[in-house]
Amino acid sequence: MAMLATMATGLLVTPAAAASGSQTATAATSAVAKPKPRPAVWAGTPKASPARYSGECPVKVTFSSKLKVKAVKSKTTVAYRWLRGDGSKGKVKSFTFRGKGVKHFTVRESATFKGDVKGWQAIQLLAPRAATSAKGRFAVSCGGGEDDHEVIRPPKPRVDARLWVDEGDCKATLVGRISASGTRWVRYQFVVNGHVVERDAVRVDGSRRVFHVIKPRDDFRGWASLEILGPVDTSSGREYFKIRCQDEAPKVSASVSAPAKASGACPATRTFTGTIGVSRGHVAVKYRWIRDGVAGDWQRQYFGGHGPQSVSVSDTWTVSAVGKNESRRAIEVDGGPTTAAEKGEFTCDAPAPAPSTSASGA
Numbered sequence: 624m625a626m627l628a629t630m631a632t633g634l635l636v637t638p639a640a641a642a643s644g645s646q647t648a649t650a651a652t653s654a655v656a657k658p659k660p661r662p663a664v665w666a667g668t669p670k671a672s673p674a675r676y677s678g679e680c681p682v683k684v685t686f687s688s689k690l691k692v693k694a695v696k697s698k699t700t701v702a703y704r705w706l707r708g709d710g711s712k713g714k715v716k717s718f719t720f721r722g723k724g725v726k727h728f729t730v731r732e733s734a735t736f737k738g739d740v741k742g743w744q745a746i747q748l749l750a751p752r753a754a755t756s757a758k759g760r761f762a763v764s765c766g767g768g769e770d771d772h773e774v775i776r777p778p779k780p781r782v783d784a785r786l787w788v789d790e791g792d793c794k795a796t797l798v799g800r801i802s803a804s805g806t807r808w809v810r811y812q813f814v815v816n817g818h819v820v821e822r823d824a825v826r827v828d829g830s831r832r833v834f835h836v837i838k839p840r841d842d843f844r845g846w847a848s849l850e851i852l853g854p855v856d857t858s859s860g861r862e863y864f865k866i867r868c869q870d871e872a873p874k875v876s877a878s879v880s881a882p883a884k885a886s887g888a889c890p891a892t893r894t895f896t897g898t899i900g901v902s903r904g905h906v907a908v909k910y911r912w913i914r915d916g917v918a919g920d921w922q923r924q925y926f927g928g929h930g931p932q933s934v935s936v937s938d939t940w941t942v943s944a945v946g947k948n949e950s951r952r953a954i955e956v957d958g959g960p961t962t963a964a965e966k967g968e969f970t971c972d973a974p975a976p977a978p979s980t981s982a983s984g985a
Contacts, residue, residue: 666755670759683733688731694720698719700751701719701720703748705732706755730746743761781804786847788863795866796836801833802830809824810853813833820837842867878898879896879897881965882940886971889945893941895937896936899924910957912954914938919938921957947970
């Protein structure tokens, strides 16, 4: 019995010993436990395109940022939003990708600016971990100026247009004059009765003429205008015209007037006067004088105005014979009429007798 009592006593564990054994087991378990891996994220400084803009507005600016994510799970969700220099925040956006390891992504946002602005944008990551990028700065100048407080805009170019119509020979020539401040390219168009008949661009240095010819088959009437399309919008206003094609060649007329009868000392010079007329302008008339039945050399007279026109021409007659003298003149138009011969008369007085000389006596 004493022996059994001794064996039983050896199997019992005191409370202190039990506590000591439990602590040893917990320490051993902690020594072998490993920390769970955590994802890592990086956000690059946003870049603006264009970063500095100067010109006409509105203008669109695009911001982009490169993200790098180290994933520890087979499926990872990235959440982010844009932060702006004016204090506003964009909507939270997200995307999901699969696979572990380091992944690279690019996110973008665009904004349209109608006025001058300087600012910045940053990207804020919300998942799988929080992080915020540095600020990417940009500037927009809508007038081309560099001043932060005042934009100096260039003066608005001045362009004027004038138009007149030259009619004749079953056609009409539109003659336009474009005037501009400085030297610049000007876009223009000719409009006839509401329809564009010609459109072009010319370089204008102060002023420049432009032309368009209307050649109808029959009589034609209406209005025309010269319109400036750029760099400003303006117009010459309407000019009305009428083209007649029944008689394509203008009518030519001619007449001659003789000098009045006279007498006097000789030699003397007398002048015949002629008149040549046309029913409308922009024509050259070929004519010659007929002197006492003998034709002279051909001459030309140019008409460049509008409507009926006439000019005066002349031919001289030199008188030297004593007594009564006569001469006739007529005008012949090439392909046209020949006037009647008009007679001029001039009487040369007899010269006074020369004073006599007497011989002196011996």
